[in-house]
Amino acid sequence: MRLTCFAVLGVALGAPLAAQSRDEGALERVTKRAIERVAVGVVEIEALGGLEEAFQAPTNEAGAEEGILARKGFKQAYGPSTGLVVREDGWILTSTFFLRRKPRHLIVTTHDGKSYLATLAGQDEARALCLLKVQAKGLTPVTWAAPEALRVGRYAIALGRGLGYEHLAVSRGIVSGLNRIGGRALQSSAAISPMNYGGPLVSLEGEVLGILVPLSMQGGQASVEIYDSGIGFAIPAVDAVAAIPRLSKAGVLRPGFLGVVPDPLSQDGVRIAQVSPGSPAAQAGLEPGDTITAVGERAVERAWQLRHALGAHYAGDEVELSVSRGTERKTLTLTLGAPPGAGK
């Protein structure tokens, strides 16, 4: 036989092979244990009514239903969505994926098959998260992973209810990146799509690293192009947990908007190239040529650092900017606005 190793995964030596086989078995076992551990805190969410009532099968120009090769135009997945129990007294964190349909009724079904009517308590437009409330007691919340558990290269399991099977749908990948999309999201190579939006990204320990959200690379709504592509996003546990109390009160949280265009060549502070008229930056008196050196306690030297520092805040948050103009240095306190066009 020729040794044509075109795509050979097999290992030619006994010892490494034994190791791989043993590791593979161990990986499978811990994967399944992790799924089992988190499953009780994962719920199914049915969104009824709204735009779904007018759902149209997409058709091509000839009037035939679109197939795999013509995936364009309006299409809204209509399967169930996924959510996480975050408090035993009926608070459910999920993604905003199904809100696009403007549903009239939300029904949450817990792992034991009990169904509850849910109300929308709040939504986070910056992170594509929303919080639901059901009248229930004694639910089992998920266990959040400590921030140290979130490391690039580690295995990550994505779980969801979107396919509607009895089991949670499983996909496994790794954590591919941190601080994506203005520092708001982590990136994973697991298959992430409507199959599991709102579901957990879980460590091999069965702890929730993040909640899967329909964000795209640019920060907008994810669409079919990136479904299950190996590029998917989740809001890290620490940020998701921090958002919960605000979501329970706030109604709608929007991304914080400052209104400056940074000079991309900035270093040792972010030089402002332009200021949007009427923006919080303009109202606070910022001008082109000014240099922002810190947001609160966080020093910023380059444009991306400013983006990350602001990405942690919502519209309505007060932030303190350290600014220098020529030799003059001062500290401005201003209130971030919502991006123009938000909420429409």
Add this chain to the structure above:
Amino acid sequence: MNSRGPVRRTLGCALGLTLCATLPAFGQAIDPLERAWPAVVKVYGAGGFQGVPAYGSGVIVDARGFVLTAWSIALRTPSLRAVDVDGRSYPAVIWRADPGLGVALLKLELPVGGLGAAKVELRPLALGRSEAVSPGDTIYTLGNPFGFVYGAERVAVQRGVVTTVGAPQEDARVLNLPERLPRLILHDAPHNPGTQGGPLLTRSGELVGICGRIVESRATNTLLNFAVPTELLRDFVREAITWRSPNPDPPRPPAESAAGPPVTGLRLLRAHLVRSPLAYVERVVPESPAARAGFEPDDLVFRLAGRTIRSCRDYDQVLESLAAGQEVEVVVKRGPALITLRLRLEAP
């Protein structure tokens, strides 16, 4: 696990591999692919039209030259052939097909061992126990995605996990799934044109499924990677092999065109094109099963016999699948509460 068929050690991987069936004993190891390689063939049909690839993959399941593959219209050609791991090319015929299950059994025309002609010994892979497969299991697929692997070049391997197992959750036609597939395995290793027909292996190399064509889920707007579990194939293979000749008239395959299959059953789904409202109860007929179950006007039917009811259309479809005499659970929304009612269905 099965270990039928001859086991070969090949030149490339002869060092200390023990091809045992269960977990390796201490110090031993299994290469999950070692037994599978020689059983995988590249299948070449005809066509390549309407998005149906002319190429695919297959698994030798019997040393007499029987190959399991995914059913496709592209197999229906007199020039059907298969190429084995050593690059030998065999003419093939469809021996038996079951489009409803999404599979076909091919028979390779093996060279007759005569003077100067080496007898070909095929190395089949036995059907394993797909019943034991569950979500989170590590799996491998072997296949020829995009048909770019030729001759003795080895097919491509992908590794993933089982996403879920169970009965298809949507109307089979919508998914482009084979029509009569009672159970399937979904996994997260992407299928591409040419993957279909190849084996789905467990981490110990057991054959537990035949990869299917690419299908689409309306529930999620995503492509699904499915395999036909071997538990559904045992009877088909056993029965097919007993025949003495190929079926001269294999069942007509379902059209795989993008336009969708021209089957009357699809008419129901045309209802997608009209507005189908939520399943609110307008009126309860006195003395009817619904009245006895306690339904009231304005109840919103949310679940019927375990299925979610998103519209009147869903309600009609689920009801059609139920039989008179059955007692089913119905969950309705009444005001701010969800209520479970028990409904005994009656004959019309």
